[in-house]
Amino acid sequence: MLTHEMNGFLTRTGPGTPMGELFRRYWIPALLDGELPEHDCPPVRVKLLGEKLVAFRDTEGRIGLIDEFCAHRGVSLWFGRNEECGLRCPYHGWKYDVNGQCVDLPSEPEESGMRKSIKLKSYPCVELGGVIWVYMGPPEEKPPLPNFEWVHLPPSHRVTTKRWQESNYLQAVEGGIDSSHVSFLHRGDLATDPFHRNTAGAKFAKSTTTTFHILDSAGGLIIGARRDADPGNYYWRITQWIMPWYTLIPPYGGGNALNGHAWVPIDDENCMAWSMTFHPTHPIPEKHIELIKDGNGVHAELIPGTFRPVANRSNDYLIDRAKQKSGRHYNGVRGLAMQDASVQESMGTTADRTKEHLRSTDRAIIIARQRLVNAGKEVRKGGKAPGLSPEAQLVRSASFILPAEADFEEHALDAVKYREGAPHVAV
Ligand code: FES
Numbered sequence: 357m358l359t360h361e362m363n364g365f366l367t368r369t370g371p372g373t374p375m376g377e378l379f380r381r382y383w384i385p386a387l388l389d390g391e392l393p394e395h396d397c398p399p400v401r402v403k404l405l406g407e408k409l410v411a412f413r414d415t416e417g418r419i420g421l422i423d424e425f426c427a428h429r430g431v432s433l434w435f436g437r438n439e440e441c442g443l444r445c446p447y448h449g450w451k452y453d454v455n456g457q458c459v460d461l462p463s464e465p466e467e468s469g470m471r472k473s474i475k476l477k478s479y480p481c482v483e484l485g486g487v488i489w490v491y492m493g494p495p496e497e498k499p500p501l502p503n504f505e506w507v508h509l510p511p512s513h514r515v516t517t518k519r520w521q522e523s524n525y526l527q528a529v530e531g532g533i534d535s536s537h538v539s540f541l542h543r544g545d546l547a548t549d550p551f552h553r554n555t556a557g558a559k560f561a562k563s564t565t566t567t568f569h570i571l572d573s574a575g576g577l578i579i580g581a582r583r584d585a586d587p588g589n590y591y592w593r594i595t596q597w598i599m600p601w602y603t604l605i606p607p608y609g610g611g612n613a614l615n616g617h618a619w620v621p622i623d624d625e626n627c628m629a630w631s632m633t634f635h636p637t638h639p640i641p642e643k644h645i646e647l648i649k650d651g652n653g654v655h656a657e658l659i660p661g662t663f664r665p666v667a668n669r670s671n672d673y674l675i676d677r678a679k680q681k682s683g684r685h686y687n688g689v690r691g692l693a694m695q696d697a698s699v700q701e702s703m704g705t706t707a708d709r710t711k712e713h714l715r716s717t718d719r720a721i722i723i724a725r726q727r728l729v730n731a732g733k734e735v736r737k738g739g740k741a742p743g744l745s746p747e748a749q750l751v752r753s754a755s756f757i758l759p760a761e762a763d764f765e766e767h768a769l770d771a772v773k774y775r776e777g778a779p780h781v782a783v
């Protein structure tokens with residue numbers, strides 16, 4: 357349970373808020389690179405941490421992420437003309453380059469100096485791993501580039517999708533940290549989803565007695581979830597939470613790809629749920645890419661041309677009560693991603709954490725909240741944000757079966773190590 361004040365501390369992300377200032381110390385996934393597919397392509401609206409921005413790729417291929425609104429009289433530059441190395445406002449022709457600098461102000465003589473004094477807010481971007489990342493923090497605090505395993509893999513080895521979720525980022529992150537819900541919410545799909553059915557992991561994950569063993573890591577938490585396997589053995593699933601909003605999940609089925617998520621605040625009532633499926637040593641098969649587009653595994657089926665899921669809050673997630681009754685979908689909603697979204701959005705745009713009753717299976721959530729609060733306070737005092745070192749991000753999730761008497765910690769710390777060119781540890 358949190359006080360009302362603490363709930364606000366953790367869930368508000370706009371400029372000047374403690375979490376907002378903390379999150380602005382990290383590279384933030386802003387767009388899929390395919391959203392700006394070519395030079396001078398149409399600009400894209402991007403809202404991040406409550407700030408309305410517009411992204412464009414200029415004539416030279418440079419990416420700009422600048423204030424959405426024209427400095428003249430506030431027209432949205434989403435209507436802008438992307439031409440000759442700049443975005444031109446269609447109202448009176450003021451034009452801005454990727455740094456937000458006004459480069460043409462047709463109504464004023466250049467000698468007046470007026471043009472030079474007009475500059476929109478802009479943030480630096482990099483393209484890495486199929487994602488356009490932005491840094492929105494103080495220039496002197498800019499961290500090393502993102503170093504997650506999936507950003508370094510060839511495009512053939514990874515699939516990244518994103519979907520709009522109508523809730524605050526924190527309840528989505530907490531859903532990712534809490535793997536005890538898998539035995540309930542995703543129970544039906546463990547037996548039927550093409551990435552889960554007939555795997556050892558899916559068989560053991562049905563066990564509803566989950567015990568957690570949580571270790572601190574440089575970037576967040578290593579969360580071991582223990583369930584009974586065959587007599588005398590435990591099935592362990594190790595997920596990683598990495599500051600500030602990333603998780604890594606082991607596959608069900610040893611040969612399957614790894615998965616990861618990022619839940620990035622759009623504003624305090626909405627977040628973008630990013631899902632990454634990646635294999636350290638193999639291309640993702642074409643048939644798996646098709647399954648992903650169709651909303652299997654950790655991905656959602658999207659309304660074409662948008663990032664809105666086909667099943668969403670406005671249509672009650674297309675809930676099917678017959679499938680709920682039969683157990684095919686435990687809460688009646690199709691697909692793991694939308695099962696998560698449906699329950700998380702049902703908590704309200706920002707969950708009221710003053711009324712919750714946390715139990716031992718929520719321990720990782722409690723620790724993660726504390727880590728976020730501490731990090732927010734540290735940055736506010738002028739300190740550094742945690743988890744920014746390249747090593748903190750270059751880790752793996754894992755799953756394995758261990759005899760009951762074996763040392764979990766020793767096995768876990770070895771299994772989550774990144775090994776270049778070598779497959780991950782998973783059963
Ligand atoms: S409002 Fe943009 S040029 Fe006038």
Ligand SMILES: [Fe+2]
Pocket residue numbers: 531537538541542692696
């Ligand atoms: Fe889930």
